[in-house]
Amino acid sequence: MRDQLDRLAALAAKQAAAAKLEARLNAEKQFNRKVEINAQLRTIRTELEALT
Helix, strand or coil, X not given: CHHHHHHHHHHHHHHHHHHHHHHHHHHCCCHHHHXXXXXXXXXXXXXXXXXX
């Protein structure tokens, strides 16, 4: 039970981080920064997939 709660909390945190990065990606104008943000977003999405 405790493990499930921990995993759900981690899942919610990763989803919030992904949403924040998506907003930054959409607002960013410079290409090189977009590439960096997109790489971070890809990493978080793979971690999210591992948690589910």
